[in-house]
Amino acid sequence: MGKLINDFNDYRQRMNEKILAADNKVMKRIYSVDTLAYQDGALPAKVKEMLGLATSMVLRCDDCIRYHLGKCYELGVNTEEVFEIFSIANLVGGTIVIPHTRRAVEYWEELTEK
Amino acid sequence: MGKLINDFNDYRQRMNEKILAADNKVMKRIYSVDTLAYQDGALPAKVKEMLGLATSMVLRCDDCIRYHLGKCYELGVNTEEVFEIFSIANLVGGTIVIPHTRRAVEYWEELTEK
Amino acid sequence: MGKLINDFNDYRQRMNEKILAADNKVMKRIYSVDTLAYQDGALPAKVKEMLGLATSMVLRCDDCIRYHLGKCYELGVNTEEVFEIFSIANLVGGTIVIPHTRRAVEYWEELTEK
């Protein structure tokens, strides 16, 4: 795995552990609903991760984008599909999404390079 | 068709015509890219409309939500799937999405009632 | 109770029932976490409702503002305090919060008039 991915995963895991260790009930339930929401249901997990990616892009949350890019990659979304998600997000959310798309492309490259 | 749907479609169409009649090149191209973006491609139109719906919800645009609900309905998205889209949007975008979900449910009822 | 309050409460309750009746697990858990979050804890419910009001204002969600104004009123927040919450929200969120403040003041008047 590349450096962007490792750094992101390490920091994310380390800080999530601290958040859960604080033992705030509401935060813990938000984390557990978050896990539940992306599981296979009427819609397959793959589509749900696409929804997670697109919503993260229009809300312009780089870390959320990285997380869902990773999940999309694991679930078999390909590069052409990812760019169609990017295109909907840039259209709906406007050109302010472009800088986040640049960083998303860089991260996606790391995910897909062998 | 119900009143909510008719009122929305009438106003939308009437004002879109005025916007296009103003003959601003940038606005016209934005409209034409908008049409292009939701067509079948690597991802089917149905998934793209789901992305359009979810992004509209987290950005809390009631008219955009109505438009994409209409398209999702036409393309065969069912009620259980729509609620899974709502759930991702409410999770990612927070409880401020709830009031928009209430209005979305009301519109969806009109779309699906026979 | 005044008309604004009644209309808001009626629509809110009616649509919330429909949302919960759809039996989407994620939506139901979001609703239950929402109830949990505003209960007395390390911070009293009154302060939490103030936080709910201020965050709703900067995110410019009129229905959320109405809901938290109602809760603030029930928990004894007075008019001078409410205006201090408004002032923080308008400062942090900018003058785009002003139109929401106008509607908030109208709703607060209905809550406080006898």
Add this chain to the structure above:
Amino acid sequence: MGKLINDFNDYRQRMNEKILAADNKVMKRIYSVDTLAYQDGALPAKVKEMLGLATSMVLRCDDCIRYHLGKCYELGVNTEEVFEIFSIANLVGGTIVIPHTRRAVEYWEELTEK
């Protein structure tokens, strides 16, 4: 003047008076800075109102849009210029700005009809 304009101005003035009457120092200063900011300076008031309009559009505040459309009209901005402002706002802010543009066009028509 048309109905949209009258209703907007009446409600705005009536509620602004209530806000100022509450005598919250921070709110009053925000209102006075607001007046100061749009006066002729290094940039003419006309350009500043255009900035006010464009920022209100991307932040999707209908009442703010109406206010700045009124000011732009008073200061001699013409229809072709207004549509160029709309086009920048729709490009930067994305297609979620379109519904606000529809309502802006309706209001601008009322302002410019004789």
Add this chain to the structure above:
Amino acid sequence: MGKLINDFNDYRQRMNEKILAADNKVMKRIYSVDTLAYQDGALPAKVKEMLGLATSMVLRCDDCIRYHLGKCYELGVNTEEVFEIFSIANLVGGTIVIPHTRRAVEYWEELTEK
């Protein structure tokens, strides 16, 4: 003091001085209203800083979060209370607030470690 805190404070102070030195009246007044808004009034400064923190979180401004965390710490807000503010912000603003919460927890650790 830790490195995160020092770097934040240094850059913030240095650039604030440049902004004020530019002698733009509107910017200077915004800074002075900002100071005024968080002083003891009908609500104590401590509650106002909590409102500043919560609104900064839902608007996802890391520097604003850091600033208000610092102020909350100075005014005696404890870790359990801070996590209740985090929980309201994550609930109202959604899971896109989580990455900002991670960074907030890291900063809070630096503030509270002895």
Add this chain to the structure above:
Amino acid sequence: MGKLINDFNDYRQRMNEKILAADNKVMKRIYSVDTLAYQDGALPAKVKEMLGLATSMVLRCDDCIRYHLGKCYELGVNTEEVFEIFSIANLVGGTIVIPHTRRAVEYWEELTEK
């Protein structure tokens, strides 16, 4: 040119090339409309870049701010005018725009230093 400017331009150009190379029609058209929108028209390019800057500030997109600062500088916007744009953006968008203004001032200094 200074380091901030070089780093920004290099990364921007490199990633834009990758985005365009992916050959997604919607993304390519968004890029071409983006070029079209800021050309001289009823409004001069200079005013349009000011609109681009102000909207980028209220939407709090640091990279977009940098891009439009660069364009404003090329088109002869001076420091006093830039600060008036900053002041409108901070007023409309609130104090959450301040951290972005700090970074904008640092970038503007690099653009204007000889």
